[in-house]
Amino acid sequence: MLIQSFTRNTRGRDLIVGDVHGCFSALQAHLDVLGFDPEVERLFCTGDLVDRGAESDLAKEWLSNKPWFYTVRGNHEA
Structure with missing residues (x-):
């Protein structure tokens, strides 16, 4: 299992989204x-x-071209 930690973003916001499903x-x-x-x-x-x-x-x-985008693997990626 890979775990990645992030420092607090003091310059801007951190947004969270789920279930993009290709949209x-x-x-x-x-x-x-x-x-x-x-x-x-x-x-x-x-x-x-x-x-x-x-x-x-x-x-x-x-995933490869947006250095500000991070995700976890969902069941649809499996």
């Missing part, structure tokens, strides 16, 4: 509404990045 455009739209700033903020996902949504293929891109 990455919707997630990005919500982040835009919230004024998410990837330079100082982080997004944590509780899993289930893929499954029903048409954009499940973007999960790999978000």
